[in-house]
Amino acid sequence: xxxxxxxxxxxxxxxxxxxxxxxxxxxxxxxxxxxxxxxxxxxxxxxxxxxxxxxxxxxxxxxxxxxxxxxxxxxxxxxxxxxxxxxxxxxxxxxxxxxxxxxxxxxxxxxxxxxxxxxxxxxxxxxxxxxxxxxxxxxxxxxxxxxxxxxxxxxxxxxxxxxxxxxxxxxxxxxxxxxxxxxxxxxxxxxxxxx
Numbered sequence: 001x002x003x004x005x006x007x008x009x010x011x012x013x014x015x016x017x018x019x020x021x022x023x024x025x026x027x028x029x030x031x032x033x034x035x036x037x038x039x040x041x042x043x044x045x046x047x048x049x050x051x052x053x054x055x056x057x058x059x060x061x062x063x064x065x066x067x068x069x070x071x072x073x074x075x076x077x078x079x080x081x082x083x084x085x086x087x088x089x090x091x092x093x094x095x096x097x098x099x100x101x102x103x104x105x106x107x108x109x110x111x112x113x114x115x116x117x118x119x120x121x122x123x124x125x126x127x128x129x130x131x132x133x134x135x136x137x138x139x140x141x142x143x144x145x146x147x148x149x150x151x152x153x154x155x156x157x158x159x160x161x162x163x164x165x166x167x168x169x170x171x172x173x174x175x176x177x178x179x180x181x182x183x184x185x186x187x188x189x190x191x192x193x194x195x
Contacts, residue, residue: 005083005085006096006097008082009083009085009087009096010095010096012082013050013054013080013082013087013089013096014032016053016054016055017049017050017054018031018032018053019052019053019184019187020049020052020053020187020188020189021186022034022049022188022189022190022191023188023189023190023191024190024192028188031049031050031053034046034049035091038091043075043076043077043090043091043092044062044076044169045169045189045191046091047060047061047077047078047089047090047169048060048076048166048169048170049187049189050089051078051116051119052116052175052187053184053187054078054080054116055080055116055183056115056116056117056183057081057117058080058081058115058116059078059080059114059115060076060112060119060166061077061078061108061110061112062074062075062111062112062113063075063108063109063111063112063113064108065108065109067092067106072109075090075092075106075108077090077091077102077108078090079099085098086099087099117182119166120177120184122166123166123170124137127140128140128167128170132174134179135176135177135179135185136175136176136177137174137175138172138173138174139167139172139173140172141171141172170189171190172190173187173188173189174186174188175187175188
């Protein structure tokens, strides 16, 4: 793949993710500002946030990769299509990479792969989010379940591998979805303070 294709894919990715913001207790940053921190072991968050800026048919992927002599490193990334070519956004790599090149270098074994639309269809519901108004949602921090005796109890949204660590990455995030195109117009993630 030519350098020009990669440059165009990088510009496309940056343009698409301009609608993604990350809020901490002290400030709100654009996705690119947040990405520049390159927080270690944050791939689940970076990839989930990036996906919200992309198209409904782009993919959030979880699986195992080979990384600097480590076999089976559990990792998260995004796969998307631009001008009929497939690319990968991986927060450990500076810039967008062709999917073929990324797969050759990291030898991924995929265990979870869902489109943005599938994820939003799964988690934008009364159990996981509050509908503020048509097209405007906020994900929950705590969800209510019932035990075998139908007694309600509350639990913090967890990092279950079966759902690709998606609920914890979306926890307390807000998003606006276009009623005309079903695309995310704005996404504001919430990043809990560390320490």
